[in-house]
Amino acid sequence: MALLNCPECGKEISDQALSCPHCGYPLQQDSMVVVVKKKSPGRGFGIAGLVLGILGVVYSWVFLLSAITGNIQKEMVYFNIPPLLMIAIFGILALVFGIIARKQGHKATKSSAAITMGIITIAACLAILLIAIL
Numbered sequence: 717m718a719l720l721n722c723p724e725c726g727k728e729i730s731d732q733a734l735s736c737p738h739c740g741y742p743l744q745q746d747s748m749v750v751v752v753k754k755k756s757p758g759r760g761f762g763i764a765g766l767v768l769g770i771l772g773v774v775y776s777w778v779f780l781l782s783a784i785t786g787n788i789q790k791e792m793v794y795f796n797i798p799p800l801l802m803i804a805i806f807g808i809l810a811l812v813f814g815i816i817a818r819k820q821g822h823k824a825t826k827s828s829a830a831i832t833m834g835i836i837t838i839a840a841c842l843a844i845l846l847i848a849i850l
């Protein structure tokens with residue numbers, strides 16, 4: 717049994733209720749619509765994209781700034797290419813998940829944040845690779 721909000725008065729009610737105990741609003745047909753609306757499609761993708769994006773941005777930019785300021789030797793950048801590739805994949809996944817979430821109608825702000833962080837992560841990884849190669 718799940719709780720949902722009455723479409724009429726907004727109070728929490730059982731999804732099994734035939735009508736709202738607070739205002740008497742008839743529910744049986746409407747409750748299905750409410751349940752479907754409550755489950756935001758693409759939510760999992762949006763959250764996964766956001767988490768991967770945050771991890772990617774933090775790791776890649778800490779690394780990039782260290783490489784730029786010379787806190788990490790160029791040789792160390794080479795050694796760190798395998799973890800960097802993983803972070804680049806995080807960024808790509810964040811981008812893809814964000815796009816899927818947006819297409820499935822998930823909250824635009826979260827989807828856009830995942831997409832943006834994915835791009836920032838990929839850009840940072842490319843910049844680090846350039847530093848390693850040059």
Ligand SMILES: [Zn+2]
Nearest residue numbers: 722725736739
């Ligand atoms: Zn009600």
